[in-house]
Amino acid sequence: MVKTKKYILAKHFIGEPKLTDFKLVEEELPKLEEGEILCESLWLSVDPYMRKYTDFQMEGTVMPGGVVARIAESRDPEFPKGRYVAAYFGWRTRTIYNTREENKSIYPKPYLLPDFGDLPLSLGLGVLGMPGITANFGFLEVCEPQPGETVVVNGAAGAVGSIVGQIAKIVGCRVIGFAGSDAKVKWLKEKLRFDAAYNYKTTKISDALREAAPKGVDCFFDNVGGAFSNEVFRRMNTKGRVCVCGAIAGYNAGFENVLVPMVQPYILSKELKVQGFIVWNHASRWLQAIQENMRWINEGKIVSEETITEGFENAPKAFIGMLRGDNIGKAVVQI
Numbered sequence: 001m002v003k004t005k006k007y008i009l010a011k012h013f014i015g016e017p018k019l020t021d022f023k024l025v026e027e028e029l030p031k032l033e034e035g036e037i038l039c040e041s042l043w044l045s046v047d048p049y050m051r052k053y054t055d056f057q058m059e060g061t062v063m064p065g066g067v068v069a070r071i072a073e074s075r076d077p078e079f080p081k082g083r084y085v086a087a088y089f090g091w092r093t094r095t096i097y098n099t100r101e102e103n104k105s106i107y108p109k110p111y112l113l114p115d116f117g118d119l120p121l122s123l124g125l126g127v128l129g130m131p132g133i134t135a136n137f138g139f140l141e142v143c144e145p146q147p148g149e150t151v152v153v154n155g156a157a158g159a160v161g162s163i164v165g166q167i168a169k170i171v172g173c174r175v176i177g178f179a180g181s182d183a184k185v186k187w188l189k190e191k192l193r194f195d196a197a198y199n200y201k202t203t204k205i206s207d208a209l210r211e212a213a214p215k216g217v218d219c220f221f222d223n224v225g226g227a228f229s230n231e232v233f234r235r236m237n238t239k240g241r242v243c244v245c246g247a248i249a250g251y252n253a254g255f256e257n258v259l260v261p262m263v264q265p266y267i268l269s270k271e272l273k274v275q276g277f278i279v280w281n282h283a284s285r286w287l288q289a290i291q292e293n294m295r296w297i298n299e300g301k302i303v304s305e306e307t308i309t310e311g312f313e314n315a316p317k318a319f320i321g322m323l324r325g326d327n328i329g330k331a332v333v334q335i
């Protein structure tokens with residue numbers, strides 16, 4: 001009999017998640033039926049969206065999340081044993097998936113990973129997966145950057161932001177990044193070749209922008225929201241473009257508790273384009289962005305970093321740590 005471990009949401013999070021909000025349980029899996037595959041998770045992703053999405057799921061249900069898994073047994077020749085899938089199975093070590101089942105969730109259907117060559121499989125949860133795809137489509141298609149323009153990205157040392165900044169450099173922009181520690185700022189400037197980077201915890205955003213963007217900001221890739229974004233909106237140039245990708249300033253704090261001055265006067269007077277972006281809504285094109293990001297990695301134009309937590313049991317710690325800013329690059333758990 002095959003068993004799986006899974007983490008369930010034991011208690012809805014109030015403020016920052018606590019270890020006691022999660023419960024590890026074991027269950028037995030049935031025998032495989034025709035059209036089913038047994039997947040063994042190798043890597044689990046911890047992402048900010050899980051903090052918000054769990055507000056809307058029932059206590060006792062499995063934590064949501066993406067995995068890279070090996071097909072350990074297969075009763076579908078299109079998903080052969082030994083191949084790898086990226087899938088939104090949640091925080092589980094093993095999963096039986098019926099490949100013929102209609103996908104009714106907001107997440108993409110499990111898909112076979114393309115050949116990554118010598119690159120690690122874990123990148124299928126980062127630059128060659130959901131966050132990298134978000135950076136690619138969200139930045140290029142919403143911000144529509146032009147060579148020579150000035151780009152601001154916050155959450156800049158994280159999974160999405162670090163890739164946004166590097167794509168901005170590839171297309172010839174000046175990039176200013178904000179992150180939450182001096183070590184992250186050093187990494188952004190020295191390894192990722194950002195033109196400027198600041199620790200938002202120790203520098204006033206307005207001072208930083210006056211120094212690094214004296215002629216204003218053309219593109220703003222916003223992962224944070226709240227007071228931070230307000231300062232950038234004030235410095236946007238006429239016809240600037242803003243991709244609203246995330247609002248992590250409000251995930252633990254609660255959106256209703258983040259009270260900031262109005263941004264509408266800046267949007268209005270500078271004729272800004274402000275657009276939200278949701279990566280799930282572009283599932284049919286994910287492979288396109290994966291291939292493009294992979295080409296840039298292989299050409300040495302994108303550096304990808306990961307913060308790896310060992311052991312499935314430590315997934316809650318990895319998740320809490322990511323929300324606190326412990327990660328540089330993509331936060332993943334090695335199962």
Ligand SMILES: NC(=O)C1=CN([C@@H]2O[C@H](COP(=O)(O)OP(=O)(O)OC[C@H]3O[C@@H](n4cnc5c(N)ncnc54)[C@H](OP(=O)(O)O)[C@@H]3O)[C@@H](O)[C@H]2O)C=CC1
Nearest residue numbers: 048158159160179180223245246247248249277278279325
């Ligand atoms: N719209 C979409 O389709 C998608 C949106 N997202 C969003 O993109 C953003 C980044 O996600 P991702 O790259 O995966 O995560 P990261 O790898 O960037 O990890 C989260 C980071 O957020 C930073 N952070 C935490 N709290 C705050 C705060 N109050 N103010 C500023 N920064 C904070 C921390 O870094 P630091 O040390 O710098 O504070 C932390 O490391 C999130 O808002 C997420 O929800 C992600 C994927 C898809």
Ligand SMILES: C/C=C/C(C)=O
Nearest residue numbers: 048049245246279280
């Ligand atoms: C798909 C992810 C969405 C956010 C807001 O993180």
